[in-house]
Amino acid sequence: MKNSLAIVLGLATMLGLGLTGLHAQPSRVPHVQTKESQAAMTPATALQRLKDGNKRFVLGSSLVHSNYRKEVLETAKGQFPFGAILSCIDSRVSVDDIFDLENGDAFSARVAGATFGAIDLGGLEYATKVSGAKVLVVLGHTNCGAIKGACDDVQLGNLTTLLNEIKPAVQQVSKGWTGGEKNSHNHEFVEAVNEVNVRLTMHKMLHDSPVIKEMVDSGKLLLIGAIYDVETGKVRFLDQKGGHKGN
Numbered sequence: 001m002k003n004s005l006a007i008v009l010g011l012a013t014m015l016g017l018g019l020t021g022l023h024a025q026p027s028r029v030p031h032v033q034t035k036e037s038q039a040a041m042t043p044a045t046a047l048q049r050l051k052d053g054n055k056r057f058v059l060g061s062s063l064v065h066s067n068y069r070k071e072v073l074e075t076a077k078g079q080f081p082f083g084a085i086l087s088c089i090d091s092r093v094s095v096d097d098i099f100d101l102e103n104g105d106a107f108s109a110r111v112a113g114a115t116f117g118a119i120d121l122g123g124l125e126y127a128t129k130v131s132g133a134k135v136l137v138v139l140g141h142t143n144c145g146a147i148k149g150a151c152d153d154v155q156l157g158n159l160t161t162l163l164n165e166i167k168p169a170v171q172q173v174s175k176g177w178t179g180g181e182k183n184s185h186n187h188e189f190v191e192a193v194n195e196v197n198v199r200l201t202m203h204k205m206l207h208d209s210p211v212i213k214e215m216v217d218s219g220k221l222l223l224i225g226a227i228y229d230v231e232t233g234k235v236r237f238l239d240q241k242g243g244h245k246g247n
Contacts, residue, residue: 054234081105081127082134085108086201088140089112109124113166116201139227143230144194147194148190149184151190177192221243
């Protein structure tokens with residue numbers, strides 16, 4: 001038995017599989033984005049890269065950062081990202097991990113509750129119009145403290161101003177709500193507000209940014225909402241707008 005095990009381990013080592021070699025391995029070889037790879041990517045393939053990356057993350061088979069120093073050197077002279085992501089500042093929501101991103105793959109803007117102001121929007125315009133990102137994600141997450149604070153009408157310094165950005169979602173869900181309490185103690189209410197907040201943020205983004213709206217309307221950019229589950233690691237994608245060009 002010991003000899004048989006030694007033979008199996010030896011073959012696995014020769015093939016570069018290690019102890020996990022008996023399981024299916026991810027097929028994509030990690031690489032940094034180049035001008036050529038960015039130009040060849042459509043909004044649809046950019047979104048698929050994010051979906052595939054999240055699947056690897058959930059399965060524990062992430063590919064990135066096998067040689068992080070090499071990635072840093074390769075991206076030092078320029079960036080050609082395929083994505084831009086607006087997410088929450090929550091310590092559990094690291095988009096690089098969630099989507100198995102390599103250095104230079106995507107811009108990341110982080111604001112509590114996945115909200116935004118003029119400065120954040122300007123950065124996202126740069127990420128898409130100037131730097132060429134093909135997909136723009138508004139990423140909320142479950143059990144979000146900012147969403148709960150808005151549901152409870154928390155008053156606390158500058159946080160009050162931020163939570164006011166989420167109040168329209170609270171108000172929209174509250175109308176006709178029959179599922180119990182309308183506060184942070186009701187998980188279903190919180191998550192309903194969370195999802196509406198993502199959709200309203202997308203709508204506000206198109207309203208406040210003619211630059212992004214033009215790209216979405218012309219199909220050069222795909223704008224999509226999503227919710228990250230902090231318990232499972234899975235990303236659930238919601239409505240999408242634009243991104244038809246080159247599909």
